[in-house]
Amino acid sequence: MDTAPPPAAIVPANSPPPNPQTVTITRLPPFQPDLYTRAWSSVPHPTLPLLATAHAKSVTVFSLATFTKHSALTGGHARSVRTAAWQPPRSNNSNNSKRLGLVTGSFDATAGMWSYDGDSSGSGDGDGNEVVLEREVKMDRDDEQDSDGEEEEKDWEFNLVLEGHENEVKSLAFSPGGAYLATSSRDKTVWIWEDVSAGPEDEDEWETVAVLSEHDGDVKAVAWCPSHLPNAAGKRGNYSSDVLASASYDNTVRIWREDADGEWVCVAVLEGHEGTVWGVQWEGRERKNGKFPRLMTFSADGTIKVWSLREEEEEQDGDGAQQEGNPFRSGFGGIPSTMRRSIREDWDCTAVLPKVHSRDVYSVSWSADTGLVASTGSDGVVAVYAEDESAPADAPMPSPGAEGAAKDGIVAPKSNWRVLGTVSNAHGPYEINHITWCKRFDPGAELKGKEEMLVTTGDDGVVRPWQVRIS
Template identity: 40%
Template sequence: MAKSQITLLSDLTPPSLERTWLTSPHPTLPIVATCSSDKTVRVYSLTNFKLLSTISGGHKRSVRTAAWKPHVTGESVLATGSFDATVGIWRRWDNYGKNESNAAEVEESEAASDEEDEEWRFAVLLDGHDSEVKSVSWSPSGMLLATCARDKSIWIWEDLDDGDNNFETVAVMQEHSGDVKCVSWHPTEECLASGGYDDTIRLWREDLDDWGQVACIKGHSGTVWFLDWEGPENTPRTSAEQDTSSLTSAWRSQRSLSGPRLLSCSDDLSIRVWRRLPKEFSQMGMSSSAATGIPSIIRPTGADENWEEDAVLPHAHELAIYAVAWSRRSGLVASVGADGRIVLYEERFVTATDSEAMETEPPMLKTEWSIIAVVDGAHGIYEINHAAWAKRADRGAVDEAEEQEVLVTTADDGSVKVWTVQR
């Protein structure tokens, strides 16, 4: 199998002088927000890789996490989570598009940079957690914000969108028995996944106006550091001799009832893919009262879900895996961690002649994951805390076809690097 190439495109400059935790790509603009131990968030351009603005003054300790609110027109809204136990909401009227087209002028004008800083508005501080906030995530609609912390709790807040920056607490979940390291919303449903220090992955949904746990996955033997969801349109890659159209159609048909899969990484050095079983296949499975020990009469009807392990990715890391990123454009998975290594994985259909399952009617499609690229010491001797796929466009690009997908990695030395992938 042909290998792919990961090539360093650029560093984002200037870097932070302290540890950087996570970089969040904007949902529509070619910009990213990077969280730092110096209590700030830096907003960088993916067009010229320069610093556009620095968000500061809202948090008293390290900013650990950030996420852009989706579906906002004319404005960018950023949620930030800090070790000071608070969550900040920041707003800024969108004129980055104009700044991007005049990027050279922005680079040369220190005054312009100062003006950028002033335009970020600290809208509201969400106060409820008792200790360090570790992760924040917006729901696909943008109306709900999930946050989690070292205090073992998950909070869900509703943006009332009333013009006064008011948020309402709609749920507090405390089923995790250790630090909750990550929260991540399903890409198309109001279903929340969480992972943590208790080695579990938990799934949450609203039922009868109350949020509750619908599944607890106990597949890892170490801290679950990060979760990411598959893109709704993702399909495995086909080889030259395979019929791409028919395989893609069959795959989507077979997977339509399960929906997007969930990806997890852990301190146990494994990366796992999880798939929800359709209801009709799990009625007598783990969701039955015999399996749970909970009488069905006191359980919300149909609320429990059965998730199974779909795959374990090939072993590639020698130390804790801190983050995984599942591209919704290419379907590639990237992983990073304490060993300073970037690893790329690809899922492919198993050739029909190699699979007995293809003889069934209808044929059950099988796939396999393989490592297609590795970069050792990607940030020198430093641990890599996060990776994210992002879109960028060179100046003058006019349509999506000219956009380039890049991988952004964030490390302990304060650096943020942008990588391209050649397949």
């Protein structure tokens, strides 16, 4: 049983802007059972009330409606599972059935594809997800015990092993449409795999389309830009709308796109951190100014930085219209492919969040609903931040240590972000490896499926939810 202390105290920001907000963070009962071993991350399903936690040689799937175990993925890997990601639905049929799939990355240098052999279909308003979640939770209760009174496991099928990395798989992520899977490794590479399955009901079939090896250290994390946003494809049309970011032990972040020849190329290198970049988070909410989504990076140097793409105006002809129809023009500034030079993107560090953490920042989560950011790390602190949206969001920051100085005639703000609250020792003396915003479906939620909570995952093997109230 959990013997959690009373709700943690909240430390407000020192210098709140006008009309300040605060948050109240309350410790909720942890997910059961405790895992009793280091847990690396917990990933919520995008629509269903399910949470997948990577630990030991398995993944435990919890129900977000009951905070209890739903099912488990075991027997697929020879070593610990480091990371997991939910597979976007492959179904395009009319009966709205959706295959439930997960991919896992392991210290055994492989990635595994899994599917759930259970009832994941439903009907009702919208896409039926509300009905599905109720049915899944009911299955938990009805099938919790077999005739002998023992717990009955749901069946996950291990379908496919993706091999190629030389060392442990650190991170993996599906592109928004599910056509690509990116995996990163201690071997300093990022692999991009393409789904070449014949159809949604066929067996998984993936092939390697790119091996990206420009990083000089372990590649800690990969993340795809959420291209469902209207502005995510950019305005220049130089590359495809699929954009991948990778973070590395070499203190850099790289941005990758597929060019007009189908080659995956590095279009930008983001430098500025003074330690390992543990991960990246794309902005999931459409920007009011219509610009490209920003990127947030976090590091062993204890800092969290925000980066913005420096966007150029569309090229126009003499009459003020965009040039089209010229067979000698391409998406690369009109230069034929045999003559063009590599086109690079310019990204500026436009904000540094207030310093909260005394050690490595292991994880950051950027809410697509509220725009709030949550962070955690090796110091055991959980912090929540808000952006002052009235302040300039894309002004380049000056060089480190010169905040407030002028650069190219622009005076950058010291920070347009503020701390709303922090919780110390959120998992007692243990490090916290991951934090995520997650929809609430439990009985304590006021707006099930819409209200958000935080979930933290730590070395103590506890997966802990937190109620967040904004005022």
